Amino acid sequence: MDVVHRGFDGLDVSFQGQIDFEFAERLEAAKSAAADEKCNQLLEIRGVKMHVAETGARGGYAYRCDTGPFGATWFFKNPNPRDSWGLRVSCKSLPLAVHGLGRVRADLYAFLDALGIATTPLGVSIGRVDYAVDILAPGFVLDPDCFVMHSQATRADHIEGADVQIHGRSGRCTSVTIGKMPGRQVILYDKRAEVISKGKVEWWEIWNAARKAEGAPPLDPSDAAASTVWRAELRAGKRHLKDKWAIRTWAELDERLGDLMAAALDAVRYCQPMADGNRSRWPDDPLWSTVRQQITGDLFEMRSHVDPDLVREVLRAEHQQMLVGQMSGLSVALAVAEGCASDDYEGLLQKLPHTLLRHADKHATPMAERFGRVEARYAFR
Secondary structure, three states, X not given: OEEEEEEEEEEEEEEOEOOOHHHHHHHHHHHHHHHHHOOOEEEEEOOEEEEEOOOOEOOOEOEEEEOOOOOEEEEEOOOOOOOOEOEEEEEOHHHHHHXXXXXXXXXXXXXXXXXXXXOOXXXXXXEEEEEEEEEEOOOOOOOHHHEEEOOOOOEEEEEEOOOOOOOOOOOEEEEEEEOOOOOEEEEEEEHHHHHHHOOOOHHHHHHHHHHHHOOOOOXXXXXXXXXXXXXXXXXXXXXXXXXXXXXXXXXXXXXXXXXXXXXXXXXXXXXXXXXXXXXXXXXXXXXXXXHHHHHOOOOOOOOOOOOHHHHHHHHHHHHHHHHHHHHHHHHHHHHHHOOOOHHHHHHHHHHHHHHHHHHHHHOOOOHHHHHHHHHHHOOOO
């Protein structure tokens, strides 16, 4: 079993601070435009770019802003002297994986400084922390009955239907989740399957960068038997962080997170079944032992070996391929709508550029304005 990635996968933080009235007015105008156009609006203020959504979020946050795939989702309240906790951020998994927590934390404060939002060392409240360990384990089969946990722990199993062959086959368990947020959750799941089903192509670059650093060959996404990656993910929500571990500030997180994660792996274990009827004496499965070894090391400065520009290029190429696929599908639909036979499809494609140009000339919105809207939408790509 080889570890192909470990590090933070999610982080939610609230800050004691307020946006000023100028920023609030700009946000309100962008939010209104987003509602009118049913599309997030690009806002650039004080050298910072963000996409403003048409809705805010629960908890009194009037504005929801996205700073791109290598950024975060920010939530802002309107200025209110009676509510000093006016900011919240949800960090994305990609920058945490590529850059590590130290860089992401520095970027959060650089963002606040650029916007002129003052904070204090104690004016921070950590609301959620996710930590993940990805293990290349092609022969591993997830069995929900091999979990040993507290009798009151809740468990949710996700079963993926397998190909039914002549001799019959019931199904394949791809994910087991134990616990509920905002408490503690321990999840073991087939990360490769999720990456493929959700098109998260960047993870192949992250994993293969780690493989290259170890002198190992890259994973081949088309070879399921040799590229199955299982993820053990430990999640600590606000209630667990504060009530159980008294973790609120960065200093408290730095001091106690390792113990919190170790305790989670003790409370929920994936074991090798034995004849012993006392399940608490079952030994850890080798995969769980590998997770333990990774948690005992330095949790905070882990980052991948992948080049961020390479990840951006992979994401851009994947998006372009999606657009080409959509254009291809629409062109076939157009051919059928025009009564074009399949043998004449190539001829229709040759005429299509002229058709598009004529349509563009007649469009009510000037081309420069249309380009501007799309460029704003793709500002972070």
